[in-house]
Amino acid sequence: MSDGTVLSDTAADVVKETLAECRAATLPALRDAVGELHPRLARISAYHLGWCEPDGRPTGVHAGKMLRAALAVLAARAFGAGTRTAVPGAVATELVHNFSLLHDDLMDADELRRGRPTAWVVFGAGPAVLAGDALLSKALRMTAEMKGTPEQPAGRTLTEAVSTIIRGQAADLGLDGFPVDRVGADDYLAACAKTSGLLGGCVAVGASLADAPAAGVRTLQAAAWDLGVAWQVADDVESIWGDPAASGKPAFGDLRRDKRTYPVIAALRSGTAAGSRLAGRLSSSGARGEDELAELARLVDEAGGRAEAERTAREHLDRAVHLLGKTGGDPVALDGLAALFRHVLDRHGRRTPAPAATPAMRGAAR
Template sequence: MTSTALQSPPAAPLVLRRCRDLVAPALAEAIGGLHPWVAEMAGYALGRCEIGGAPATHSQGKGVRQALAVLGAEAAGGSGEAGVPGAVAVELVHTFSLLHDDIMDGDALRRGRPALWKAYGTGPAVLAGDALFALAVETLAAGPATAHAAAAVRHLTTALRDLVRGQADDLLFADRPWTGPEAVGVGEYEAMAEHKTGALLGCALALGAQLAGAPRETAIALDRAGRHLGVAFQIADDLLGIWGDPAITGKPVHGDLRQGKKTLPVLVALNAPGHPALAGLLASPADLDDSGVRKAAALVERAGGRAGALREARRHLAAADALLATASLAPRPAEELRSLLSSLAHRTI
């Protein structure tokens, strides 16, 4: 995305690195308990190894959800270590969801290299995703049987239900028309994004706080903040899916337009006056060759789709920040959270 995207403060790479380093041993231990072949696929999906198990030679990802869980625990007045089980659980769930998303969407690349289903096959990738799903719940449930731990398990399962709901809506959107009474509305889209992306980000923050013994109202505020962040995060992903640099996204430019995905910039543009040319182009997949997708991207931008999506992302970031301000949080980790949340939506960290 260009510099005209979300103008937010620089991310806190040191915070992300600190949290990844804190969580890494527990994450490695959890994966190590899987069947060796499944463990290798899990390691590949997490960026820890290459095909065959050789050590990875590229980035292992930012570890955003890990950091949110650790910072959630610290912001609630606990230690970062208290949030580690939650961090492992949400990282495993996130990776599981990506494995299955890539299969459902037919995406051949993930972080600039073959997606797991391309590297190992569709069946093995489904199996690895199932294993990560089960391992996430087991990791969280295996802790001490306290009231806070029980609440954390319930929170994770609720987030999983919402994630599936959001993914179902996203898949169903593909069969709905671009215009007319059955078209996908902006409100429907944002509800989908909250479930598909926001539920797990909110869960990460809330799990850390719950495992650190935070009051219920604090966990609720953090969950809501993470859900708003998730909508902004998904909008930024939509913008990258149309105008992103493949060196950042690891995917071809204009990929979402080629696939006919119902993304927010396009939906905003279709609600603007003078969109018939765009609607006609989108309704004819055969016209979406290299020239067609460039034309579609230009029409979306001209109709205000890019600017409108950015406004919505900023609105959700402001809502997340307001929720953090109302919660009773420890000052230093709260400030780290604000900086991290602000940086995440424009996806350049």
């Protein structure tokens, strides 16, 4: 099934329509939730979400596609529930996502997000941290009110996802400057939990709210976990070779901060001459100029790190889509989810496998 074709234009349009529809259904409740925070924290959160300028003037737009909300809504649909059933879960996942972005931007010292200064740059570290705390706290209050299946209460699902992403972020912090001779795939996969834990939480909360059988919830969660790994690996590729203008982030970001991303780890463990030269250069400390960063990127590529990363991302996406077909949910709705999964990887501008593991795309995903 990994024939390397991209989503057809029609399929991509259907996904975009679905995303827009899920966003429209969720955004008012998300605005309400943010509006209930202390005004100072509501302002910071609204700026971060792209809703307003630093001084509070509305922008009239929302930054981001609200992918996590869509995952929750589509997961609920896969088990027969309507959009409205999923909205509280969808809002809570978006709150958790933005809590983690607010804190991660500070942790990673990222100064730009979607081309705008990050919240900690604009409002200071303390207020940005507190706004993140407020979003998390609000999410967990919302989840505490949620119902779900008895074996898999929706609230507990999301509370566990929060622990998982924090654990993943802790592992991720350890990847900065990790000794080149010791870093391995396990360290990397532990860090992937920061992405996978939440994507798994999104589909699990949606499915739980739809009273899905526990086995179906678990399989769906495993599928989203694989999607998260694929995404993380693809993100690493983008961080080195992506177009800064398109990503809104500085070039060579991860190499600049000496982070052991997937392509770098694969290159270091390739047993190639380029991999050895890379190890030697990464072992020397000190700030690196643009030329040095470009040379590092070239060595990672020459050692096969980029190709290996692209293959790994595809494999995890394939497995994710395959698992979707095993959840026992509604095939049409699952096709919509599969298309969304592929779209997530497409957005990185990479070629992703054509639909295959679940019944052929039928333009479903209402």
